[in-house]
Amino acid sequence: MLMFILRRMGIMFLTMLVLTFIVFTMVNLEPNLKKLALEQNNTRMSQQDVEVWLEQEGYRRPLLVRYGEWLGNAVTGDFGYSTRFRMPVNEFLPERIGYTGRLMFWVMITMVPTALIIGILAGMREGSRLDRSLSFFSILTSATPEYVSGIIFTVIFASWLGWLKGVTNVEHVTFENFALPVMTMAFYGVGYIARMTRASMAEAMTSQYIRTARLKGLSFPAIVIRHALRNALIAPFTVIMLQFPWLLTGVVISEKLFNYKGFGWSLVEAADNNDIDLLLAISLVSVALVIITQLISDIGYALLNPRIRVR
Amino acid sequence: MESLSFFGIWGQAMVRFWPVWLALLIVFVLGRLLRRRLGLFGRLFDSRIGALGLGLVLFWVFTAIFADSIAPFEPLKQIAELKRALPGAIDPNSGQAFLFGGDNLGRDLFSRMVYGSRFVLLIAPAATLIAYLVGITLGLPAAWYGGRVDDILMFIANLVLAFPVILLFYLLVTPGIRETAIPNVMAGTFFLFPPGFLLLLLYTRYAPRPLVFWPLALLVLGIGGWLYAGLVFDADPLGLVHLQPNELNIFAAVVAASSPGIFRIVRGLALDIKTRDYVAAGQTRNESPWYLMLWEILPNARGPLIVDACLRIGYTTILLGTLGFFGLGLSPESPDWGSMIDQNRSFLRIVPTIVLPQTIALALLVLGLNLLADGLREESLKD
Numbered sequence: 031m032l033m034f035i036l037r038r039m040g041i042m043f044l045t046m047l048v049l050t051f052i053v054f055t056m057v058n059l060e061p062n063l064k065k066l067a068l069e070q071n072n073t074r075m076s077q078q079d080v081e082v083w084l085e086q087e088g089y090r091r092p093l094l095v096r097y098g099e100w101l102g103n104a105v106t107g108d109f110g111y112s113t114r115f116r117m118p119v120n121e122f123l124p125e126r127i128g129y130t131g132r133l134m135f136w137v138m139i140t141m142v143p144t145a146l147i148i149g150i151l152a153g154m155r156e157g158s159r160l161d162r163s164l165s166f167f168s169i170l171t172s173a174t175p176e177y178v179s180g181i182i183f184t185v186i187f188a189s190w191l192g193w194l195k196g197v198t199n200v201e202h203v204t205f206e207n208f209a210l211p212v213m214t215m216a217f218y219g220v221g222y223i224a225r226m227t228r229a230s231m232a233e234a235m236t237s238q239y240i241r242t243a244r245l246k247g248l249s250f251p252a253i254v255i256r257h258a259l260r261n262a263l264i265a266p267f268t269v270i271m272l273q274f275p276w277l278l279t280g281v282v283i284s285e286k287l288f289n290y291k292g293f294g295w296s297l298v299e300a301a302d303n304n305d306i307d308l309l310l311a312i313s314l315v316s317v318a319l320v321i322i323t324q325l326i327s328d329i330g331y332a333l334l335n336p337r338i339r340v341r
Numbered sequence: 342m343e344s345l346s347f348f349g350i351w352g353q354a355m356v357r358f359w360p361v362w363l364a365l366l367i368v369f370v371l372g373r374l375l376r377r378r379l380g381l382f383g384r385l386f387d388s389r390i391g392a393l394g395l396g397l398v399l400f401w402v403f404t405a406i407f408a409d410s411i412a413p414f415e416p417l418k419q420i421a422e423l424k425r426a427l428p429g430a431i432d433p434n435s436g437q438a439f440l441f442g443g444d445n446l447g448r449d450l451f452s453r454m455v456y457g458s459r460f461v462l463l464i465a466p467a468a469t470l471i472a473y474l475v476g477i478t479l480g481l482p483a484a485w486y487g488g489r490v491d492d493i494l495m496f497i498a499n500l501v502l503a504f505p506v507i508l509l510f511y512l513l514v515t516p517g518i519r520e521t522a523i524p525n526v527m528a529g530t531f532f533l534f535p536p537g538f539l540l541l542l543l544y545t546r547y548a549p550r551p552l553v554f555w556p557l558a559l560l561v562l563g564i565g566g567w568l569y570a571g572l573v574f575d576a577d578p579l580g581l582v583h584l585q586p587n588e589l590n591i592f593a594a595v596v597a598a599s600s601p602g603i604f605r606i607v608r609g610l611a612l613d614i615k616t617r618d619y620v621a622a623g624q625t626r627n628e629s630p631w632y633l634m635l636w637e638i639l640p641n642a643r644g645p646l647i648v649d650a651c652l653r654i655g656y657t658t659i660l661l662g663t664l665g666f667f668g669l670g671l672s673p674e675s676p677d678w679g680s681m682i683d684q685n686r687s688f689l690r691i692v693p694t695i696v697l698p699q700t701i702a703l704a705l706l707v708l709g710l711n712l713l714a715d716g717l718r719e720e721s722l723k724d
Contacts, residue, residue, distance in 0.1 A: 045500055053512065061517030166390070169715060173708035175659045177666045177682055178700045181689070189693040196689070275505070282507045283666065287686070294507075298667070301511035313508055320503045 035329070042321045046314060050104075053313045054097050057306045063089055066304040070113055100310065109314075110307030114299055119311045123296065127315065130281055130292035132203070133211060137277065141216035142223065142270055149227020149266065154254050156232040165228065172221030176283040180214035184287075198288045211284045218280060223269055230265040234258045264334045271327035275320040345429035345438050354440050354451065360407040365399055381647075384720040391716020397709025401702075405458040412452035413437045416676040420447045425692050441698040444685055453676040454698040460677040461706065464588070465657040468595040469650060474534045475596065476603025478541075481634040483604070484611035491608075498601035506598055506660065507667070513594040514670040519586050527593040529573045531600075536565030545632040591670045595660055599653060606649055610642040617641075644721045648714050655710035662703050678703045 056062070066089075067080045075083075084090055103110060109119040152164035174182075187210065188196040195207040234240065235258055243253045282294035289295070293312070300308040345353065355362075369386070376383035385391035404411060413435075414420075420432055426443035440451040483491040501509075518524060539561045547554035571582025572589070584592070614620065615638060623633045664670050665679015673680070681699040688695050 041496070041499075045496075045503055048500060049504060053508075056512040059517065059521055059523075061520045062515075065517060165715075169711045170708060173655065173711045174704045175662060175707075177662060177679075178704045181682065181686060181696045181700050182704075184689060185693045185697065189689065275503075278505050279507050279663070282505075283663065286667070297505075297508065297511075301508070309508075313505070316505045316508065317503050320505075 038325050045321060046317055049317050050310055050314060051097060053310055057304055057309055058093060062304045069303050109311040112305055112308040114303040114305040119307050123311055126293045126296045133292060134277060136212045137215045140212060141219050145220045145223035146227055148224040150231050153228040153231025154235060168221035168224040171217050176214050176218055176280045179217045180284055180287045183210055183213055198290045211288045211290055214284050215280045219273055223266060226269040227266045231262040234262040267334060268327045268331050271323045274323040278316055344431060350429045350440050357411050360410055361400060361403040364403045368399060381721060385716050388716045388720055390712050394709050394712025394716050397705055398713055401458045401706045402462060404455055405462040408455050408459055412455040414449040414452040416453045416456040417674055423447045425688055428694055442694055445688055450698050453681060454702050456676045457678045461658055461661055465654050465661060468592055469654045469657050471531055472596045472600040472603055474538045475531055475600040476607050478534050478538050480604045480607030481611050484608045485630055485634055498604050501601040509598055510594055510664055510669055514590050519590055524590040524593050525573060527597060528589050531596045532569055532573055536561055541631060542635055545629060545635055587670050591664060595657055599657060610645060611638050614638045614641050648718045651710050651714035655707040658707050
């Protein structure tokens, strides 16, 4: 187990190294550097001034030297300076991650129980009318990306009913302005988790031990809660963990949609303005999130399911 | 200004779609009559979910085909008096109604929604197809040979999958990138796979019969080369095949984002199928590894792959919408659903209906594809 974790950590660092190098190369492409120069100074700058500025700021040194420099700083915890927000990345980004963390927390809190309940209800009597309508609902939610559901919810709840607000604010979060982004993100994710739960629940319900329990004369709720659930919830655990990286795309879309100035919004701003250091830090955080959740889901799966043995 | 009533709007909209209804009617009547002969696709007509999914997908396919006769206006035509018009507002000059209202520049949302289906239904299936060929051509050997090849390919696939899709698009689909050779190099690599795959397919089957093999191989090379020149270098000698630089850019990025996932699925399926007896029988016949991969393993993996392809076209549709939503890659006036959502959403407070046609259209197409996948899965499980 320890070897497994160590090897995965090794691959994780290698992945991060390669990915940051790719991002570094991409943001330092000639057109991107020009864009940066124009954004930092004024947009009517001449070709010559751009060249002078890039030379002066050190963007003209060899790529590998600069990547090495960035890497050296990043290892010691210094992620450089954000050109878009004119402050060190270390001051800017943690605050934004905090805001997004709050969003993610509420999304998870609403999404996971809803999805599990839908999946269990649908899977406990496979093929029933309840199963069919809940399955249709799950397919429907996974067919509506955030920019579709977000807009439809805004039209219904903000424009027509006037219950909620279509724009949110990181400093001042209330139920009225925070419900829509949470709903939007949770809606897209619910279907997938529910379908996985349903499949694993349906499989558990056909197994021998459930038949035994039924023949013993246990009531249906007792069978579902005491016998089926325990085995049926192992597979969805992995799926839920693997939802984090998917949520990342959702975060970017809903933060843009509702103008919530968190991590996803920073990504859009950094990418739009070719903010090199901020973009690198953001990709590092998101890649780490993806890989760590994968690792946790593998370890958790092995711990929850004694039949799985890790090499 | 004159305007249609609620029922007038929907009545006219339904009438405008008449070629679609007719085509759907023909497909469903024929499909039901011939369903015993159509195999898996025929059985879709027996499942309610599958038939609904097929109907939704075909609705948009036929809309894309007949867009010219369905849409009352040109997608780019601006009528100044009808800026942000409410649904049903009538254009005084032509007497035609803006069925679903007008956008901020006075363009008909209904027509733009109809034309928007073309872009999606052209790019999404084509990109998925190319991504599939890439995933299959790399996934099969990874599963078959294992070892170092597998390790390296898996590392690359996981690398791309660890990359947040949005960030990937923000780096790969920009006007700046189009000044460099990167989109052409990427597309050039990806478009090598279809002819390569076909040649491999032919070679493994017909290599002992050169009289069959060479004409077919030359045909593939000829057509492949022609399409390749047109698509990648925009240098089609006949001037028929042509992609805008931004379309090529989007295409390459979408293929890059979806092929690693397909690679992993193909690899997983092949790992399972390669232990079957019929593969072992092929090995004792001394068949070549590529013959076994392409003619024994691949056909037996088709069920899950077809289901996944439906889901993946839906997912690609979502990705294209995301690109439009972030204003990446597409020309600003293009009537694709994602860009329309992005352009109109700031006027949502003034006219709430201004964003609805394109969002609901996109959701319906993806819903159709997902239902179709579900129906196919259910029917193929009955075997």
